[in-house]
Amino acid sequence: MEVVMNILKTPVPSGVSMTLGLFMIFLALLYWYATFPYSSLAQCGIRHPKPSPFFGNLFLFRQGFFGVHTDLIHKYGRVCGYYLGRRPVVVVADPDMLRQIMVKDFSTFPNRMTIRAATKPMSDCLLMLRNEHWKRVRSILTPSFSAAKMKEMGPLINTATDTLLTNLNCHAESGESFDIHRCFGCFTMDVIASVAFGTQVDSQKDPDDPFVHHAQKFFSFSFFTPIMFVFIAFPFLIPLARFLPNKRRDEMNNFFINCIQKIIRQRDEQPVEERRRDFLQLMLETRSSKECVSLEHFDVVNHADELAPTHTHTNQQENVDVSHESPNRRSVQTQKRMMSDDEIVGQAFVFFLAGYETSSNTLAFTCYLLALHPECQSKLQAEVDDFFTRYDSPDYTNVQELKYLDMVISEALRLYPPGFRFAREVDEDCMVNGQFLPKGATLEIPAGYLHYDPEYWPEPEKFIPERFTVEAKASRHPFVYLPFGAGPRSCVGMRLAQLEIKMALVHVFRKFNIVACIETKVG
Numbered sequence: 001m002e003v004v005m006n007i008l009k010t011p012v013p014s015g016v017s018m019t020l021g022l023f024m025i026f027l028a029l030l031y032w033y034a035t036f037p038y039s040s041l042a043q044c045g046i047r048h049p050k051p052s053p054f055f056g057n058l059f060l061f062r063q064g065f066f067g068v069h070t071d072l073i074h075k076y077g078r079v080c081g082y083y084l085g086r087r088p089v090v091v092v093a094d095p096d097m098l099r100q101i102m103v104k105d106f107s108t109f110p111n112r113m114t115i116r117a118a119t120k121p122m123s124d125c126l127l128m129l130r131n132e133h134w135k136r137v138r139s140i141l142t143p144s145f146s147a148a149k150m151k152e153m154g155p156l157i158n159t160a161t162d163t164l165l166t167n168l169n170c171h172a173e174s175g176e177s178f179d180i181h182r183c184f185g186c187f188t189m190d191v192i193a194s195v196a197f198g199t200q201v202d203s204q205k206d207p208d209d210p211f212v213h214h215a216q217k218f219f220s221f222s223f224f225t226p227i228m229f230v231f232i233a234f235p236f237l238i239p240l241a242r243f244l245p246n247k248r249r250d251e252m253n254n255f256f257i258n259c260i261q262k263i264i265r266q267r268d269e270q271p272v273e274e275r276r277r278d279f280l281q282l283m284l285e286t287r288s289s290k291e292c293v294s295l296e297h298f299d300v301v302n303h304a305d306e307l308a309p310t311h312t313h314t315n316q317q318e319n320v321d322v323s324h325e326s327p328n329r330r331s332v333q334t335q336k337r338m339m340s341d342d343e344i345v346g347q348a349f350v351f352f353l354a355g356y357e358t359s360s361n362t363l364a365f366t367c368y369l370l371a372l373h374p375e376c377q378s379k380l381q382a383e384v385d386d387f388f389t390r391y392d393s394p395d396y397t398n399v400q401e402l403k404y405l406d407m408v409i410s411e412a413l414r415l416y417p418p419g420f421r422f423a424r425e426v427d428e429d430c431m432v433n434g435q436f437l438p439k440g441a442t443l444e445i446p447a448g449y450l451h452y453d454p455e456y457w458p459e460p461e462k463f464i465p466e467r468f469t470v471e472a473k474a475s476r477h478p479f480v481y482l483p484f485g486a487g488p489r490s491c492v493g494m495r496l497a498q499l500e501i502k503m504a505l506v507h508v509f510r511k512f513n514i515v516a517c518i519e520t521k522v523g
């Protein structure tokens with residue numbers, strides 16, 4: 001008692017006890033902040049791995065998405081979850097549920113995952129736009145990828161292919177091994193610059209072409225940087241991100257913005273009759289447009305067209321009627337068919353990037369697979385040789401006769417989908433196929449996982465173009481093969497991608513055999 005009394009008698013300075021008290025309250029608040037978001041998935045009955053405070057399950061993804069998706073789905077089921085920082089993510093690998101989300105209930109899920117750290121011009125591009133803003137821009141752009149427009153692109157792509165063949169011929173004659181992916185990157189950059197912007201970039205002739213250099217800089221972005229961890233743990237700080245110095249990001253953004261603005265100035269200075277009706281011109285003409293664009297029966301890129309028979313079975317696009325949208329999202333069904341300068345630059349930016357990276361990867365992986373499967377390569381070469389007994393050169397219409405080529409490309413896209421995962425946002429609490437989905441969650445579509453799901457793809461690791469015969473396609477669920485996504489928000493550039501890939505490969509396999517070399521990483 002004596003000791004206790006002595007202790008009680010010793011007066012604690014009020015400043016120390018106050019600080020101690022405040023510190024304890026701070027710790028309690030910090031613990032609450034660090035843990036409170038991590039109940040939403042469990043409340044919906046969505047199973048998920050145990051999240052860590054502040055970062056959730058972020059660190060699962062250190063080695064990429066594919067392995068994590070496979071582990072999560074095997075352990076927690078086809079509808080499972082995780083926390084990307086504080087953001088609840090529902091992984092949906094149920095094909096029927098995907099059909100509902102991406103097509104049937106599209107008006108409930110029209111938006112992608114929000115990336116609040118995005119800066120201009122990325123933040124103005126179609127990938128990032130939302131709701132009526134997205135619908136207006138998408139409806140303006142869709143016609144530039146119509147079948148009629150693709151027919152006009154054929155000669156331009158053939159010109160770029162001539163340069164590609166010249167370069168490949170130099171490599172062939174040298175007898176040296178070379179990086180064919182780099183050749184294809186320069187080819188696809190030339191194609192997108194030419195067909196979309198009427199600009200000869202000629203990156204195939206300039207090994208240090210600035211367009212290719214800056215596009216590569218964009219894709220070398222690393223998500224796991226110290227400052228990203230701060231923003232993931234404290235997302236309310238993200239708006240500050242755009243004010244933080246980021247030399248690499250700003251240099252890349254400014255390069256594309258300045259180049260695109262220069263191309264626009266050159267186009268505006270051209271006599272009207274000399275202006276080519278390309279993708280850029282279509283956007284520029286909306287600056288003074290008085291037209292309105294109807295959004296009620298929103299037209300989409302129809303995957304059931306003749307160029308991509310692969311997709312006729314997967315996820316045929318219907319004209320989606322979005323006029324029945326929920327009251328709080330009922331949109332104005334017509335809007336001014338206009339685009340701001342920032343929107344024009346934003347679309348040009350994403351088309352350079354998307355047009356460069358995805359198609360060049362697909363070309364390179366297709367050649368890699370054919371190099372490792374010479375019997376398939378010979379079968380394709382036989383089809384190509386037969387094609388050239390009937391035609392002098394490929395175009396949008398006649399390439400559709402090359403059925404085996406389409407099967408080879410489809411199988412390459414299954415094994416190596418450039419868009420291996422993409423997302424939709426849950427803007428309101430809702431139910432899909434009996435599963436409650438909470439507002440604010442992200443729905444993640446694991447295309448890469450679906451493409452290797454043994455339930456739909458026997459021996460999924462094997463390269464078997466015959467998986468895409470008409471009969472095989474008809475017997476498979478359409479939403480287990482999503483190389484270009486599905487529904488009104490699917491890839492707007494699919495037709496152009498398919499056309500340039502097919503035209504390039506027809507020319508390549510008419511003239512060359514592709515073989516692996518000692519540097520080829522097989523696996």
Ligand code: HEM
Nearest residue numbers: 126127354355358359419422484485486489490491493497
């Ligand atoms: C092999 C080539 C390509 C592949 C595999 C591919 C794949 C994809 C995928 C998976 C998506 C997301 C679809 C969804 O969320 O349902 C997408 C969206 C998009 N792609 Fe592609 N793409 C390719 C080429 C291109 C090209 C050449 C362009 C432009 C010239 C392009 C422009 C876009 C745009 C703008 C979007 C966003 C569409 C929107 O949000 O409305 N893509 N692409």
Ligand SMILES: CCCCC[C@@H](/C=C/C=C\C/C=C\C/C=C\CCCC(=O)O)OO
Nearest residue numbers: 112113127350353354358419421422423491
């Ligand atoms: C939407 C994911 C697949 C996009 C494939 C697209 C290529 C785009 C090229 C550049 C954009 C780079 C990254 C996209 C950043 C965020 C995407 C939105 C987030 C999400 O939906 O998960 O090919 O056409």
